[in-house]
Amino acid sequence: MSMALYRRYRPQRFQDVIGQEHVTRPIMAALRAGRTAHAYLFSGPRGCGKTTSARILARCLNCAQAPTDTPCGECESCRELSLAGGGSLDVVEMDAASHGGVDDARELIERAAFAPARDGYKIFIIDEAHMVSNQGFNALLKLVEEPPDHVKFVFATTEPEKVIGTIRSRTHHYPFRLVPPETLEAFMSGICADEGIEIGAGVLPLVVRAGGGSVRDSLSVLDQLIGGSEERELAYDQAIALLGFTDASLLDDAVEAVAARDGASLFAVVERVVQSGHDPRRFVEDLLQRLRDLIVVSLAGEQADDVLTSVPRDQYERMLVQAEHLGARGASRAADLTNDALKGMVGATSPRLQLELLCARLLLAEAGPTGDSPASQAPDAGAAPRTPSGGATGSRAGAGGRDRAG
Incomplete structure (x- = not known):
């Protein structure tokens, strides 16, 4: 069986970790100077390199050439902790989701009392650290606060606020980020x-x-x-x-129909969305993304190309024309309506109906500068017209005339 890409291309050095230079650089500097901490807390969104960085840190600490910020990859410890290795006795990985109780903490304390079997440090990597119970954290507190010289901890978590403050205050906290x-x-x-x-x-x-x-x-x-x-x-x-994303041609046709106030074309796009099997809610979400891009194009001018770097060149050229037709104000009004519709489509029993109502609102919003149709701006038929002097005419004036005549 072939190995998954995320495993095959998992970084083996800090230099290979992408998008986390704010974390890797200070850790590498500490490794080179021999000033590593006894406990680290790596936090951030899933899949951004927390556990991978913890393993690289373990390789650097137990490498035969330590202190170093780059594992040699040749010593026995580096080979055991590589992708092809089977793991090291001196590096213990624990999943707190299933080993977060007080009994697991006591077992960890007992294991920490023994010196490393071969390498310089016994390193404990605790993944999903926010799943450790308060009793488990309290049991570990003394060990984390004053560990033996041969013990180091790395806590990895997506929810650092759930790690009790007494543990967080005794670690060096490094927040990981989503990659640009x-x-x-x-x-x-x-x-x-x-x-x-x-x-x-x-x-x-x-x-x-x-x-x-x-x-x-x-x-x-x-x-x-x-x-x-x-x-x-x-x-x-x-x-x-x-x-499951929306075809760009559908979004192009929808935006052009809104800009031209072409109801027939816009509702034809809805029919194509349904007939092609697209999810109406996903279409609305993608339409909102397109409207956001058009706002950027309208307001950023020539600099928009630097912001929308992930947009293909041919699509960007079409968006320039769409932004000119729709305008920044029109795109902003349409984005507000689309965002409101997207919120209302959560759990909707008839998403197509919600999409068609959104299309109607988009067409009506473009009917005038204030978003009102001309008919809505006509005077109320039941209201009395005003005279130039501000007086009212009609039945009241007529009644007054009859009174004077009488």
């Missing part, structure tokens, strides 16, 4: 080149969007596309169909 789209696209482009995969235009931005800035999630999506590809080529149409 440009960095992630360049990384995956290199992987596709290594794998001999030809990438169609616009595919990688879709993968990055589906992964949401997580390296692991993005590589899982890319792995899925590669697994189902024919002739080692990733086509845009295939990626759109597999990931």
